Amino acid sequence: MSPMLPVVVDAMGGDHAPSEIVAGALTAAADGIPILLVGRSDELGDTGGLEVIEASEVIAMDAEPGSSVRRMKDSSLVRAAEAVRDGRASAMVSAGNTGATMASALLRMGRISGVARPAIATLIPTPGSTPTVLLDSGANAECQPEWLVQFAQMGAVFAHHRLGIADPRVGLLSIGEEPGKGNSFAKEAYAALVASAAGGVRFIGNVEGRDLMTDDVDVVVTDGFTGNVALKTAEGALKALLTALLSAMAGRPEARAAADVLAPELDGLYKEFHPDAYGGAMLLGVRGVCIISHGATNATAMRNAIGVASEMVRTDVVRHLTTAVDR
């Protein structure tokens, strides 16, 4: 097997860039993954000999994505996507502006032939089981119902290669299990999934928000608005409960002592339910691997994200996506 092309890492993207990003990249490199950094080399500190692609501009976390990508041709995000397009890198990873990451990947790598719209696939933790793949979790605020057939196909391929699920069960996010439930968008998407025999994937019908974190479904498809609301609601609920739990345990001295005893269990739960547990989301439908990490990514999360990118290259997921989608 030929050596893998490097993973290109946007060293300037994220709330803790560049220091935590570079630290994560160095750990990933020590894991044996070839890395290319991109950014302002004089701001990166000690890069441990990693090669750096120079990029003079940085797209801010809150910048308008489309115009920034079009205007800032020498930004780290655009240069990262170009490195994949030009065959210098096998995958890109960024914890920067999510919209700009998508736009860079879309405009520079291009869409997989026949894909109507790329979608962001996010992993939702499911206690005691494999996570649930949720897509679109935010790439397309406005969707056509028929796009969800391709989301189902891409999500199933991703669940298979990312999570090792043999024949993933795909559900449509709605507000009742019966086929007639939902708004007109959900009803039309249901009809499109049925009419296409779900494009060859195992469609199990409607699922509800409460099913996302259960083992009753492997892939959940929805439009990017509803998906993003669901994702952030789940994150917020977990954060609220964990915060309340820690606060309750900081009360009575006996409770504090008991919490100390439970530290290993609580630490395990914290890691399992943390948004960074799975190393970032993947943009499915572009001609290359593009991993989108949380803005709050630290060195550990960046190491995980680079590991996922490398694994997605190794399993050749983009080729599998290319053959899976209906045209």
Added chain:
Amino acid sequence: MSPMLPVVVDAMGGDHAPSEIVAGALTAAADGIPILLVGRSDELGDTGGLEVIEASEVIAMDAEPGSSVRRMKDSSLVRAAEAVRDGRASAMVSAGNTGATMASALLRMGRISGVARPAIATLIPTPGSTPTVLLDSGANAECQPEWLVQFAQMGAVFAHHRLGIADPRVGLLSIGEEPGKGNSFAKEAYAALVASAAGGVRFIGNVEGRDLMTDDVDVVVTDGFTGNVALKTAEGALKALLTALLSAMAGRPEARAAADVLAPELDGLYKEFHPDAYGGAMLLGVRGVCIISHGATNATAMRNAIGVASEMVRTDVVRHLTTAVDR
């Protein structure tokens, strides 16, 4: 002050009806709240002398709401709504079929003059603060953007009378805080809220799913599809984490012992985050108080729901809603 008209309770509605419903009603009666039961009197067991309105039919939990309500004129739900309409009761409470409860209330009590569509307002727990009012959490799968102005007005009145919040902050659920974020529905709703000066309420702009369980907002308005997805996603996330927590604490003997010490704290959290913590949702916009409880309602939850109904009558919330909505 004249004695309050009774609260009418659908004794046949809910997974644990009639036994838990009647038990809850008896406790509420012992609390001093006048109660009317409605259902099949020969199935209710000992009703402790509470008056029973006879109703021969029961609308099943999974029945199609509209046609059931039109067809089953002698059902407990329809009779309950009629009791409010006819001035025999001040409020209705049901843990039965949610859609049929709404339809009964809407068809028998009627809408408040000028209200385009009633909406379900649900309380979302917020650690260390008052809960957040989410509406519409499922009455209208399909909404017009301009309806959200009335949802904002009704939600603010409800937050004031139900939670004692003086000048509730109202946010629009979207996928980014900036005004331009969201799908076309959210953008149009934003424009309608701004154009109407939010109908006289304190509109703070867009909020995200992660804000629902924080103290950053008091009332969150959205369409009934997105609201229902968010509500069920939050419930599912809390359930998943609590289940994982209890499972983690049932492992090592030391962990089990520590969990025993923490029983008061865990019990408090469980109660705070349980969907029944707040005694049910309220259908806002009909000409009467209508409290919709979870299907899984037990005696305690029913007692709470009846208490909420009584409180909403006492504060005359329907009259306040009537004067608050733009026509």
